[in-house]
Amino acid sequence: MLEFTEGNATARVTLFVEVVLPLAISKTYTYRVPNGWNADIAVGKRVIVQFGKNKVYSAIIYRVTDRPPELYEAKYILDLLDDSPIVDDVQLRLWDWISMYYLCALGEVMQAALPAALKLASETKIVAATGSSATDRSALNDKEYLILDALDISSELKVSDIVKLLGQKTVFPLLKKLFDKGLILISEEILPKYKPKMKVFIGLHDDYADDLGRKLLLDSLGNAPKQQDAVLAYIQLSRQYPKVPKADIMEASGCSSAIMAALVEKGIFTVEERAVSRLDGEDVEIAGDFTFNDAQSKAFDKIKGQFATKDVVLLHGVTASGKTQLYIRLIEEAVANGSNVLYLLPEIALTTQITERLRLHFGNKLGVYHSRFNDNERAEVWHKVLNNEYSVVVGARSAVFLPFRALGLVVVDEEHETSYKQFDPAPRYHARDTAIYLGHIHGAKVLLGSATPAIESYYNARAGKYGLVELKQRFGNSRLPEIVTVNISEESRKGTMLSYFSGTLLQEMEHALDQQQQVILFQNRRGHTPLLQCKTCGYIAKCIHCDVSLTYHKSSRKLHCHYCGFSEDPIQVCPACGSTHIESKGFGTERVEEELETLLPNARIARLDLDSTRGKHGFDRVLNAFDEQRYDILVGTQMVAKGLDFGKVSVIGIINADGLINYPDFRAYERAFSLLAQVSGRAGRRNSNGKVIVQSYAPSHRIIQQVIENDYEGMFMTEVTERKHYAYPPFFRLFKIDVKHKEQQAVYDAAQRLAASLREGLGQRVYGPEAPLVGRVRNHYIYSILLKVERAGISITKVKELVKVTLLYFEANKANKGVRVQVDVDPY
DNA sequence: AGCACGCCGACT
DNA sequence: GTCGGCGTGCTC
Numbered sequence: 042m043l044e045f046t047e048g049n050a051t052a053r054v055t056l057f058v059e060v061v062l063p064l065a066i067s068k069t070y071t072y073r074v075p076n077g078w079n080a081d082i083a084v085g086k087r088v089i090v091q092f093g094k095n096k097v098y099s100a101i102i103y104r105v106t107d108r109p110p111e112l113y114e115a116k117y118i119l120d121l122l123d124d125s126p127i128v129d130d131v132q133l134r135l136w137d138w139i140s141m142y143y144l145c146a147l148g149e150v151m152q153a154a155l156p157a158a159l160k161l162a163s164e165t166k167i168v169a170a171t172g173s174s175a176t177d178r179s180a181l182n183d184k185e186y187l188i189l190d191a192l193d194i195s196s197e198l199k200v201s202d203i204v205k206l207l208g209q210k211t212v213f214p215l216l217k218k219l220f221d222k223g224l225i226l227i228s229e230e231i232l233p234k235y236k237p238k239m240k241v242f243i244g245l246h247d248d249y250a251d252d253l254g255r256k257l258l259l260d261s262l263g264n265a266p267k268q269q270d271a272v273l274a275y276i277q278l279s280r281q282y283p284k285v286p287k288a289d290i291m292e293a294s295g296c297s298s299a300i301m302a303a304l305v306e307k308g309i310f311t312v313e314e315r316a317v318s319r320l321d322g323e324d325v326e327i328a329g330d331f332t333f334n335d336a337q338s339k340a341f342d343k344i345k346g347q348f349a350t351k352d353v354v355l356l357h358g359v360t361a362s363g364k365t366q367l368y369i370r371l372i373e374e375a376v377a378n379g380s381n382v383l384y385l386l387p388e389i390a391l392t393t394q395i396t397e398r399l400r401l402h403f404g405n406k407l408g409v410y411h412s413r414f415n416d417n418e419r420a421e422v423w424h425k426v427l428n429n430e431y432s433v434v435v436g437a438r439s440a441v442f443l444p445f446r447a448l449g450l451v452v453v454d455e456e457h458e459t460s461y462k463q464f465d466p467a468p469r470y471h472a473r474d475t476a477i478y479l480g481h482i483h484g485a486k487v488l489l490g491s492a493t494p495a496i497e498s499y500y501n502a503r504a505g506k507y508g509l510v511e512l513k514q515r516f517g518n519s520r521l522p523e524i525v526t527v528n529i530s531e532e533s534r535k536g537t538m539l540s541y542f543s544g545t546l547l548q549e550m551e552h553a554l555d556q557q558q559q560v561i562l563f564q565n566r567r568g569h570t571p572l573l574q575c576k577t578c579g580y581i582a583k584c585i586h587c588d589v590s591l592t593y594h595k596s597s598r599k600l601h602c603h604y605c606g607f608s609e610d611p612i613q614v615c616p617a618c619g620s621t622h623i624e625s626k627g628f629g630t631e632r633v634e635e636e637l638e639t640l641l642p643n644a645r646i647a648r649l650d651l652d653s654t655r656g657k658h659g660f661d662r663v664l665n666a667f668d669e670q671r672y673d674i675l676v677g678t679q680m681v682a683k684g685l686d687f688g689k690v691s692v693i694g695i696i697n698a699d700g701l702i703n704y705p706d707f708r709a710y711e712r713a714f715s716l717l718a719q720v721s722g723r724a725g726r727r728n729s730n731g732k733v734i735v736q737s738y739a740p741s742h743r744i745i746q747q748v749i750e751n752d753y754e755g756m757f758m759t760e761v762t763e764r765k766h767y768a769y770p771p772f773f774r775l776f777k778i779d780v781k782h783k784e785q786q787a788v789y790d791a792a793q794r795l796a797a798s799l800r801e802g803l804g805q806r807v808y809g810p811e812a813p814l815v816g817r818v819r820n821h822y823i824y825s826i827l828l829k830v831e832r833a834g835i836s837i838t839k840v841k842e843l844v845k846v847t848l849l850y851f852e853a854n855k856a857n858k859g860v861r862v863q864v865d866v867d868p869y
Numbered sequence: 870a871g872c873a874c875g876c877c878g879a880c881t
Numbered sequence: 882g883t884c885g886g887c888g889t890g891c892t893c
Contacts (some may be wrong), residue, residue, distance in 0.1 A: 062893095064871085070892075096870085116893060582887090
C-alpha cells in the first residue's frame, strides 16, 4: 500500500489516478493529480476530467499510483467532487466482475450503476469574448455574425442552441474559427444535478418553552388575532412532531407567509431549513407481529441450517405458503446482527405491496430503490445507503449496485422472473446472479425464493451447489382455485368442442359473463395462423433467413417471421408446385379472438400480445382497460401473467396446454408452467370461487392431470426431468452475437469460425451457428449469431474465455476487416 | 460515446 | 474545383 500522508517524504510524490469514464470504452485512463491534492485523493471519489478535445466528464477513481505513464503525458484532473468516496472497493470489484462476466466496458457498468444525478451533466457553453467590438465583425460571414448577434442577446448559448439557430449539424469547425479569432470563449460548465429537497421548519423561542411563557405570549398577541392563530396552530402541531413544518402551520391556521414572517421578525418563531426526504412514509410505527406455523418454523430452521454450509439457499415454497414471513424473520435477524439486507424484487409493481408489509417491521430503516424514482430520489437513497441509514433496502434490478456497507443477507424474491435480466443496453446483467456474486464478495448469505424456481437454480440446488429448502404447506385457509382439466380428444369425440373451446370452458365463460365476472384466456402463440402449408406438395411458408415457419397476421394481412421480423405478402399459390390448396395449421391469439367474436358476440374482447401492445404505453393501456372492466375477456400470450391482480376474474382458460409441455425449448416450457401457477394463484387469492380450466389432448392430458393432482407447483419440472419425457438435452447455454457488416457472406464466415473455435474447446457440444438477419441500419446488416452449447459439465467461465479469445482473434485478423462483433452471453 | 481525419462521389 | 457523406481510429 502506498502512503500519501502529508508532512512526510511521500507528500511530495506526484500521484496519478486511473479513472473509469462513463463511456463504452474498455480501458481506464490515467490523469495527473495537481500539487497539494494528494491527501484528498481516494479510490471511489469522483473527479472531473477532460477527455478528448473539449469534452468533460465526471469519472470515478479506480486506482491510485505514483508511477507516471511512460508513453504519454497525462492530463491534470480538473476537479475533485467528493469529500468521501461514493463507491467502495467492494462495488468496484462487483463492477469488474460484471464487465468480465457480461463482456462489457467498465464505463457501461458505471452508467448502469450510478444514478444519473451522481453522473453530473456536462454542457458545453459558448460565451462572447470580452472586448469584441462591432468593427471586428465586418469581416465575418453571415453565420458567424448570427452567432455573435445571438450572444449579445443571451449571454451564453449551448452548442445545441447554435445547432438550432443555424439549422445545421456541424457547428464545431465554425465555432473553432470564431474561437481562433478570439471572438468567443468555449467554456465547460459542470452542473451538479442532485439537490436535496429543503423544507422550512418552525420552532418557538426558548422564552415560551413552558406553559406560562406560552400563555403570556398568546395574551400579548391579543390585538393580532392572525398571529395568535399561527402560534396556537404551532402549539397544537408541536405535540405531533418535534419540528413543525412551516407549511403545516400555514395550512392549519390559514395564515399567510407575511404573518409568519412577522412572527419570525418579532423573534417569536425560529426558522430552520432542513434537507428532507423526498420519499413518503418515513415515520411509520414498527408494528405488526405474526407467528409461524409448524411448516414455516421447520423451513426457517432448515434455511438457517443450510446457511451454515452454503452461501446460497433456494427456498422452493408453494404459493401462499408464507414465504414473505420467513423473509421478514430472516431480515430481522440479520438486522439485529447489525447487517444490511437487500431485498430484490423483479418488478416495480410488486414493490408497493411488499414495501407496505416490510415497513410495518422496519419503519424508516427501510429504503426503496428502483428505476421509476427520479434522479433526485435515487441519489438520495444512494447517499442514505452510503451513510448506512437504512437497514433494509427493497429494490428492483438496479438495487444490486447500491453501496452497501455491511451486507449480511440478500433475498431474491420470485427468483425465476426473467425481468431480472437486463437485455437492451449493456451491461446485460442478471440481477439474481449479480446478487449472488455481490453476496459472495460481502460474505453475505443469499436466499432465492420462488414457487416455481428457475430451471438453473433448481439444478444448482439439486446438484448441491445451493442449499434447498422446500415449503409445501399452504398458509391458513388460503387455497388455490379449482383446477379442471379437460381432455380435448374426448370432447371432440363427443362432439362438444366448439372451435377451440370445450363445452366445459364455454359454459364456465358464459356463466362468468352472466355474473359480470371476467375471463382470461391464455394462448401461447401470437398472430392468426402459425403455419401455412400446401395441401398438394407439403410446402411450408418459411422465413428466407431463419428456416422457421411464417405466421399469418390478420391485423397486418402479412406473413411474419417471429424470429427476425421479416415479413411478406401471404402466399396464394404454392411457390413449389403451383397448387392453390393452401392449408392453415394451428392458431394464435388473433384467431382465438376472432372465434370468440362469433361464439360470444356480446362479449367485449381485448387482446394482449406483442402486436396489440405496440407503442409506448400499449401494455398498460390494455391492462388498465381490462382492470376497469371495459372488457369481459382478455386473450393473450404469457404477457397476461405480467398484469396486476384482477379482482373480477373468475375463469382462466389455458386453451391448449400441450403446446406448453411439448415445447422443444425447456426454458419456454418452464416459463409457461410457471405462468400457469401464477395465473391460477392470482385467481385463487382474489377470487375464492375462481376456476382454472386446462385444455389438452389425450397423451399429455394424463400427465397434466397427474401433476395437478400432485400439487402441481414446481413438480412438473422434476417429473419431466426424471421421466426423460423430454427428447432434447435439457440444459443449454445460448450465445447471441450482433454483427454489423455490409457483406452477408463475411458474417457467415465469422459465425462459422466462432463456432469452429468454440467447438475446438468444447467438443461437439456446440450447435449452430444460425445467423438470422435481425435488422438493418442504413447499409449495415445486423445479424444475431446464435450458438447453442450443451450445458452439462461446461463452466461458464470457460465458455466466456473461449468467446473472448475468439473475438480477440477476430480483431487481430484483419481478413475480417470491418466486422464488428458485439457479444451478449447469457448465463443460462 | 464523441470527434477528427481521410477517402470517395455529386454538386455550386 | 469544394461540400459532405461515411469508415476508421483515438481519446490519458
